[in-house]
Amino acid sequence: MTTTHDGEQPAARGGGALLDPLAAVRGPDDPPWDVYLTGTVFLDIIFTGLDAAPVRGTETWARGMGSSPGGVANMATALARLGLRTSLAAAFGDDMYGDYCREALERGEGIDLSLSRTIPGWHSPVTVSMAYEGERTMVSHGHEAPPPEEPAPDCPPPARAAITSLVPGAREEWVAQAARRGSRVFADVGWDDSGRWDPADLAGLEYCEAFLPNAAEAMRYTRTDCPLAAAHALADRVPLAVVTLGAEGAYAVDGRTGETAQVPAIAVEALDPTGAGDVFVAGFVTGTLAGWPLADRLAFAGLTAALSVQEFGGSLSAPGWVEIAAWWSHVTSYDDQDPAALRRYAFLDGVLPGTARPSPLRRAVPTIGFRHG
Numbered sequence: 001m002t003t004t005h006d007g008e009q010p011a012a013r014g015g016g017a018l019l020d021p022l023a024a025v026r027g028p029d030d031p032p033w034d035v036y037l038t039g040t041v042f043l044d045i046i047f048t049g050l051d052a053a054p055v056r057g058t059e060t061w062a063r064g065m066g067s068s069p070g071g072v073a074n075m076a077t078a079l080a081r082l083g084l085r086t087s088l089a090a091a092f093g094d095d096m097y098g099d100y101c102r103e104a105l106e107r108g109e110g111i112d113l114s115l116s117r118t119i120p121g122w123h124s125p126v127t128v129s130m131a132y133e134g135e136r137t138m139v140s141h142g143h144e145a146p147p148p149e150e151p152a153p154d155c156p157p158p159a160r161a162a163i164t165s166l167v168p169g170a171r172e173e174w175v176a177q178a179a180r181r182g183s184r185v186f187a188d189v190g191w192d193d194s195g196r197w198d199p200a201d202l203a204g205l206e207y208c209e210a211f212l213p214n215a216a217e218a219m220r221y222t223r224t225d226c227p228l229a230a231a232h233a234l235a236d237r238v239p240l241a242v243v244t245l246g247a248e249g250a251y252a253v254d255g256r257t258g259e260t261a262q263v264p265a266i267a268v269e270a271l272d273p274t275g276a277g278d279v280f281v282a283g284f285v286t287g288t289l290a291g292w293p294l295a296d297r298l299a300f301a302g303l304t305a306a307l308s309v310q311e312f313g314g315s316l317s318a319p320g321w322v323e324i325a326a327w328w329s330h331v332t333s334y335d336d337q338d339p340a341a342l343r344r345y346a347f348l349d350g351v352l353p354g355t356a357r358p359s360p361l362r363r364a365v366p367t368i369g370f371r372h373g
Contacts, residue, residue: 021290085112128140165188283303
């Protein structure tokens with residue numbers, strides 16, 4: 001993505017192009033990017049419409065299929081569609097999958113890839129995801145990118161925020177650099193396959209403003225048997241602890257002020273949960289950078305995640321502002337909604353755009369590389 005002559009970024013071309021959630025807080029001395037992140041981009045192939053898990057020795061036909069960029073692309077796309085100026089450093093495969101992912105992110109979503117690289121002779125990692133019974137099972141294949149193994153530069157670019165995923169036993173120097181340069185660091189964490197769940201593996205929290213694990217992860221790392229207790233324990237290590245509770249919503253503790261907030265989840269018919277956690281983080285980061293109250297941030301993050309699971313395709317399931325506006329218009333047009341729940345989202349009246357999107361968001365398609373007739 002290029003910059004204009006005065007150094008400002010063009011409007012994002014994804015679903016966030018209609019609204020700048022940070023308009024009220026922008027100034028002339030702002031960094032060029034709202035969010036910086038790095039990681040691995042996968043090609044995701046998603047099968048939906050399965051009634052049950054595949055059975056050994058049999059062939060199972062899915063009623064739906066989609067392909068889209070995955071991995072760190074889930075988070076980057078969700079951020080861009082919410083109007084945040086997003087810069088991604090990633091390695092791309094030197095194949096058609098890599099070309100498709102790069103085009104979808106850079107041209108389709110307006111994500112800056114100037115710090116990314118295409119690696120000659122390296123093939124794109126691939127994940128096949130099968131969604132059924134409200135959950136999904138994944139099979140992945142890929143190889144580490146050849147040196148330099150990490151696409152992230154030693155000194156990340158100036159940005160309002162940076163997002164990282166803590167890895168047990170690994171220390172990301174760029175995270176410390178970003179924090180020292182003034183970026184607000186948000187972190188999640190992956191499942192610890194070793195089963196150790198050693199709190200010492202969360203040493204990177206010293207650079208973070210917020211930590212957003214799910215309930216199972218939070219309880220294991222804190223040795224607690226209650227997600228709310230886990231959130232309070234984590235708030236002793238990081239200024240803001242947010243624990244996602246699945247169908248129960250999310251709970252947050254601000255360790256600086258003692259404020260707590262809990263927001264229930266929105267009940268929706270889930271088609272594919274792939275990437276919903278990344279969309280939740282993107283929604284929470286958006287509200288935080290915009291200066292919203294804690295409960296509003298939780299509600300907005302949960303809403304964006306809920307809308308994403310109604311589409312399939314990981315990164316391309318992320319909602320834009322028009323999808324959010326359409327949901328709000330729908331639920332306020334019927335009197336069978338819980339009035340208390342509607343009041344929880346009343347803040348959207350002061351946020352949402354009143355214009356229509358000129359073109360639809362990209363969604364996952366059955367295959368890539370169609371020939372143009």
